[in-house]
Amino acid sequence: MFAFLLIVQTLVAGSLVGVILMQRSEGGGLGVGGSSSGFMTARGAADFLTRSTSVLGGLFIVLSIVMAAIAGATRVPAKIDTSLAKTAAPLERSQPATPAQSVPTQQQPAQNQQLPAVPLAQ
Template sequence: MLQTILLVAMILISISLSGVILLQQSEGGALGMGGGPSGFMTARGAGNLLTKATSILAILFFLCALGLTVTGNMSRANESVIDAAAVGAIAVGGDTQTQAPAAPAPATPAQPAAPSLDDLEASLPSAAGTPAR
C-alpha cells in the first residue's frame, strides 16, 4: 500500500518537475554556457519562485526514490542471498523445490556438428561433364 502511494507521488512529482523546468526562462547559450552574472547562483536567481520550486520538487523526487527503495526491500529484510536452508534448492514464489540431479545422457556416437567437405563433395553432381570457366 505504501509502495503504491509513493509510486503515484513520484509520478506526480516527476510530471510537475518537468513542467517547472520547462517553464523557466532560458538564460542563453547552450549547455549552460554564457548568460552572464545573472545566473543560477546569484541572489536574484536563487530567489526566483521557479528555482525554489524546482529544488523542492527535486528533493521530494529523491526522497520518494529512497522511500520506494526502502519499502521494496522491507519484505526481504531477513533473507540472505546464500541461505543455508536453500543451498541446492530453487526458490519459486517463496516455496523451495529441491532439484533432482540430472540423469546422465545416453551414450551416443559422436557426430560432427556440421557436414564435412567430403560429405559436401559427395552430394554434388560429378564435375566431369561441365566445362571449366
Template sequence: MQNVIIVIHLIIVVALVGVVLLQRSEGGGLGMGSGGGGAGGFMTGRGQANALTRATAILAGAFFLTSIILAVMATRGRVQRSIIDGAPTQSAPATPTGPSAPNAGGVLDQLRQMQAPSGAPQPPTPAAPAPQQ
C-alpha cells in the first residue's frame, strides 16, 4: 500500500513541477514560446492563468495529502522508546585508577559494554600515551 502511495506522490510531484514551469512569470520560465503567451500557445491570456492556477492548487493539495498519509503510515506501528530507559544503572567510579585513567569509565566504554553480548571478551581499550618529561 505504501509503495502505491509513493508512486502516486512522485507522479504528483512531476506534474506539479511541470505545471509551475508552464506558468507565465516575470522572467519567462519555460513558458510556451518566449514568455508563455505567444500565438503558438494552446491557451492564451486569462484562460491559461485560471487553468494553470487551478491545476497548481489541486496538485499542491494532493501533494500535501499524500505527504501526510506517508508520514502517518511511517509512524504507524512504531514503538516509542526512550534512550533514558536503556541507560546502565551502574555508575562510573569517581576517581580513575590505573595507567588508562583518562579513558576508564568513559561513554565509549559504556556503549561497548552495552553492545557486547554477555560473556564475550571485551576488545582492549587503547592505553593513554605516557607523559613525556
C-alpha cells in the first residue's frame, strides 16, 4: 500500500511540476501561446492550469499526510542483534586476595600477574 501511494505521489509531483512550468509568467516561462481559434483560449488555458495546479497541490498535501500516518502506524520497533556481542572472560582466582597480597610493595615486585581479558574494539 505504501509503495503504491509513493508511486502515485511521484506521478502527482511530476504532473505538478509540469503544470507549473506550463503557466505563463511575467517573464514568459514555458507557457505556450495559442490562437483564439484553437482548442482553448488563452484565458481558458490559464483558468485550467490554475485549477489543475490547486487540485494537484491539494492532492500532493493529502497524500503526504496519509503516507506519514501509514509510516507512523506500521513502524516496527528496532531489534538489536546481539549475536556479535563479545563478553569478557571471567577472572579466575584460586585464592581470595588479602590486603597484603593485592598491593605490591617496592621490595616485592609483581611477577606473573594476569591482566583481565578485554575484547578489542572492532
